[in-house]
Amino acid sequence: MRIEISGLTKVYKGKGRALDDLDLVVPTGMFGLLGANGAGKTTLMRILAGLLRPTAGTVRVGEHDGTARAGRLAVQQILGYLPQDLGVYPDLTAREFLDYIALLKGIDDRAARRRRVGELLEVVALTGDADRRLRGYSGGMRRRVGIAQALLADPRLLIVDEPTAGLDPEERIRFRTLLSQLAGQRTVLLSTHIVDDVAQTCRELAVLASGRLVFRGTVGDLTRQADGRVWTVVTAGPAPTTGTVVSALPHDDGMRYRVVGDSPPAFDASPAAPNLEDGYLALAQKA
Amino acid sequence: MIATARYEMAMMLRKRSMWITNAVIVLLLVLLNVSGWGDALRDPDARNTVASTVFLMNLMLPVGYGSLLADRLIRDSRLGVAPILDATPASPTGRLAGKYLGTCAAAAVPLAVILFGFAAVYSVTAGRPVALAWAALAYAVVVLPAVLFVGAFALTVPLVMPAPLFRVLFVGYWFWGNGISPAVMPTTTQSVLSPAGVYSNQELVGLRDFTLAGPVPGATLNFLRPEATPATAWLSVGVLLAVAALALGVAQTLRTRTTR
């Protein structure tokens, strides 16, 4: 399923443009969405999920017109959505909550619903806690319930907004692996601040800044943005002042800094191979 | 709609404060008039005894459940569940109706416990089991319309003001619009618009201790107080339900306006 977005603009009342004439094509498979806080990622996802009406522009999801009422409903039939600020009903158990959402998603057959909810509780490793009230769940456990509800109706379009925020490393890796396994014939749109999650799961990605598209391409393309701009330097003196310091590690002779910038931060700095995060930072510097 | 009704009802029933609030109000009503209740339990007039008990219940308990229902609709966004629900293909109108019916049903459960509990005790102490039948009628034509009326406003009004403010205004409204005598100031008390349900209580259940429904000489808004007959009693039930439906319609409009 392909998503075609063109001229998409969203103006919140009394605020600037959250999305500004955005054109973007998201192909089938797993697609990453990066961007600073307030770049417009959540706004875009809420529009795709049919929760928000765009001010201008069009959205096509497969053969459906995502800006018309009938099209939105058709999209919601095949949609799994994990909101960024997700909440649950504290007075239901995880199993009940999932059962309720499954009903709203139209899984009417009771046996099928039970089976599906059981499977997904297993997937998110909550089977043991499934019959406890959600009130007592930790933040990460709630997010796992959120992940489970997004997968309930076997969605062909999966929109996940910072799904791994608050997960422990083991769960985070398990979940991102699950997402890329699911991708296959589906479209999975993943927004995140954890660049590594994109590096490990997506082939293609887009970067938003102030509601505009500033990059679209493969992970390799973005990494190459930092070609010749990554340096490491070991110094006992003050930290480098040019470029962006991406890491600072204690070293026998002081500190070892990794820096992304136009020019070497010191005469004895040595070039280093860039990774996706460097590419992302280099892009931000150029902008 | 059925799914929402079912789960909304379950969640409301699990709210401990709902049971506590009702219990406290009932306890106060009993303690304030212990000897009166003793007499009531021996009164051979089953019809009037049930009716006056229901009158008292319906004058006091809505204050509690009205306040408790006030967070039910707005909490979806406050808790952050709204985006999940709104992204499902389930119809928003169906979900609102389900929420309304489910939470109202839950609010009506403690009322049933109280009313039928009283009627059961009374049938034994007064030897008048027919009280249970009158209680069933009173529940249907006096208690439930009030729940549906109050529930509709408790879901709707907090969309435009904070729930605590609604609670304060609601309590104020309740005693103004159902308690204060129309002889004192303009009010909906004793009119077909009063959810306390004096018309149906008097004409259908048979409240005889005092006459409340009907025109009050010299009062304003008497056009809302037609002669009390069974027909105007049904009219009153109909008016209450119609106003409730209107309030829900407003809620639906407000929600589609703000979420889109």
Ligand SMILES: Nc1ncnc2c1ncn2[C@@H]1O[C@H](COP(=O)(O)OP(=O)(O)OP(=O)(O)O)[C@@H](O)[C@H]1O
């Ligand atoms: N409901 C709203 N009302 C008004 N302005 C909003 C609303 N939601 C978002 N905005 C504004 O729109 C812009 C884009 O916000 P959005 O939430 O889409 O960014 P984001 O990329 O998801 O950010 P983050 O990484 O912090 O989640 C921001 O400037 C924000 O202030």
Ligand SMILES: [Mg+2]
């Ligand atoms: Mg966001």
